Amino acid sequence: MNVVFLLLEFLPFLKTWVTLPPLGYSGKTALACTWEEKEKRGQSERHPRETFIFFFVFDCLAVPGKKKGWNWVSYLEEERMPAAPLKLFREYQSFPQGRNGFKVGMKLEGLDPEHPSRFCVLTVAEVQGYRMRLHFDGYPECYDFWVNADSSDIHPVGWCEKTSHKLLPPKGMEKKKKEFNWTSYLKNCKAQAAPKNLFKTLSTPVTPSGFRLGMKLEAVDKKNPSLMCVATITDMVDNRLLIHFDNWDESYDYWCEAGSPYIRPVGYCQETGTPLTTPPGMWKEKLISCLSQKPCELCLPHNYVFRPAHGFQVNMKLEAVDRRNPILIRVATIVDKDDHRIKIHFDGWDGNYDFWVDADSPDVHPVGWCAKTGHALQVPLGAVDRVGPVGQACPTPGCHGIGHVRGPRYGTHYTYVFGCPYSDVNLNRENSLQDRLSGERPAPSNSLQKCHPSSCFCCTCSYLKPGSDLSSFPFPDPDLDLQQALHQSIFMPSLASNPTHRLHLCWEQHCRLLPEVSGLTAKHVAKWTVEEVVSFIQRLPGCKEQASVFREEQIDGEAFLLLNQSDIVKILSIKLGPALKIYNAILMFKSAEDN
Structure with missing residues (x-):
């Protein structure tokens, strides 16, 4: 004082x-x-x-x-x-009115950010300031995610039943004949339901004027903002809408407020000359029929007032969540903008780490937000010497060993190659986790925009005009395709000569060369510890000396399956002969899983 x-x-x-x-x-x-x-x-x-x-x-x-x-x-x-x-800043981005009352271990219901139409059973796994890490009950920690305490995506126990929404039970319980019961589940888990007063509630239920379930509209695909697509409102909660793209899978769905700039009435693209990605069928006829009705009850009203463009300007300072390492919030600068997004640059960091984010994202906050909510703030890179070291050192400039490329399962990392979220090898690597619900692995990042199997109209090429500039479109890299083809011709000659053949046709042949892989699948290998990986490498013919590299880099089963041939040779510095055997073993594990 x-x-x-x-x-x-x-x-x-x-x-x-x-x-x-x-x-x-x-x-x-x-x-x-x-x-x-x-x-x-x-x-x-x-x-x-x-x-x-x-x-x-x-x-x-x-x-x-x-x-x-x-x-x-x-x-x-x-x-x-x-x-x-x-x-x-929006209300939920700005300074909160109270403290974060959630405690570790509390149970609640909430949306899966990767499957926005699915409400799941969640547990608070970690609390930091006004933020918390949520865990899907029954699933590995690698699927955990962070939200603010006042997030609209979380709800108290019993909310789904009260609002007639389907609640996905914890993994393993969906096969039971009995319906999921919160009372029994909390009793068996000896856990506490998060008190209702901790959740953000609107004073009065809000139903956006002019909106209703099943309405058609035209919406931006957030995963590919250059696409404007035919969409449907499939759910409504308070003043928020769930946007689903017709004939696309649910992974592209997203929630937005009624005045969101990402949605437009039917006919908007036709009036403005914007290319519209349409589902298969008679959409053009449907559009003409819809526009001829005044008013059309199944279409978004043309006179609806949408939120204007944001007011952020280049060079403004703020605090932003690091999307590569969501446990951290950093000092940031706006380096670019468009009508609805801002480009974030972390002060002191290389421009390679810059990224675009919605201007109304809950991961963007005003200066001083961390200090007022009790959350640690990562200062600019050049200021580290003034505040001293933070955590375990890492060879990546600016990284202090906090977080891990494989998610919250690992709180820290000590190796540059496979642990650091900012290392060169991980910088452009997309999320390689299996889908939590389907078990499918994401498509390679060099592939074209994923399309619905029943339609080819949702590809960028569907509305290219003659003479369009194709240089900016994500066509496959021919050199990469050639490299993959050569790899197949060397390792799997039967596949190269006849692409319709499956790997199981030459399984017996490979098992004679690498008997250590017989009977093992990727699902089994993914659970290996570092020492189990080392033991396996030692058993491979001619690879005993290379086993120590995997111990030094702390590569467990999950990381082992993510390796490609280039990683093994260039990053781990393993000679070509042993590298080929190791990589071939990885391919066989994955093939056994598929078959």
């Missing part, structure tokens, strides 16, 4: 000062005010944010004998860049 009073005495001598808003205040994020301006408005007109400067600066004051800590006030002054004004 003495420090605060001392600050009050010397504050008038400061040339300028900057304040941040207190909890819940809906004004500007930062206010630069000279004392001359303050005298003009009079002492009696003390601004409601002025007192906050004392507490904020107190938190940032250096303790005698220690290095001065990083703080936003000094940083904004050094960078000569503005903080993004608080008025630009």
Whole structure:
């Protein structure tokens, strides 16, 4: 307290000062005010944010004998860049009204971010500030995900039953004949349901005017923003809509607010000349019929008011969740923008880590959000020396060993190659986890946009005009295709000569060469520990010396299955002969799983 009073005495001598808003205040994020301006408005007109400067600066004051800590006030002054004004943030992005009351172990219901139409049984696995990591009951931790405590995607126990939504039970329980019962489940788990008062609730249920289930509209595909597609409203919760693309699978679904800029009425593309990706069938005739009806009850109203473009500007500062390592929030700068998105750059990091995010994303917050919610903030890369080391060192510049490329299952990593989310080998590698529900692995990142099996109309090529510039479209790399073809001709000659043959035709032949793989599948290998992987490598003919590399890199069964030939040769520095045997074994494991 003495420090605060001392600050009050010397504050008038400061040339300028900057304040941040207190909890819940809906004004500007930062206010630069000279004392001359303050005298003009009079002492009696003390601004409601002025007192906050004392507490904020107190938190940032250096303790005698220690290095001065990083703080936003000094940083904004050094960078000569503005903080993004608080008025630009949505309510759920801004400073929360209360604390996070969720505790580890509490049970709840919530949406699966990879399957937005599915409500699942969840458990709070970790709490940090106003955020928490949620775990799917019965599934590995690698599928865990982070949300804010006021997220609209989570609900109290019993919500699905009350609102007539289907709740997916924990893994293993869906096969039982009895219906899932929360009371029995909580009793068997000896767990507590999260109290209802912890969840965000609207004061009155909101039904967006003009919307109804089954309505047709035209919507942007968020996974490929260049596509405008035919869509249907398949669910409504409060003021949010579930958008489903006709003839596409549910993995492309997403929730949005009624005024979202991503949805438009039927006929919008025709009026604006925007290419429309349509499902197979008589869509053109349906469109003409729909537009001829006034009004059409099955179409989104043309006079509906949509939210205008955001007000964020390039060079504004904010705090953003690191999508490669969601446990972390970093100091960030907006380096680009369009009408509905902003491009995030983490200060001090290479531009290769930049990414686009919706301007209304719950992972974007105003300056000071971490400090007010009790969440750790990762300072800019160049400021590390001022605040000291954080956690285990990692060879990747700026990485302190926190997080893991394989998700929350591993809290830290100590190797550059396969553990670090920021290493070169992992930078452009897409999520290689099996789908939690179907068990399918994602398509290679170099492939074309995934299409519904019954339609070829949802591909980018479906609306290319003659003479269009094809350089920007994601066609397969011919060199990569050639490399894969050569690999097949060397390792699986029967496949190269006849692509319709399956690998099981030469299984017996491969097992004679590598008897160690006989009877093993990828599902079994994925559960191996590091030592079990090492033991397997030692048993492969001529690979005993290479086993130590897998121990040094801490490669377990799951990581082992992710290796490709280039990883083994170039990253692990294993000679071609042993590398071919190791990679061929991986291929056989995966083939045994498929068969």
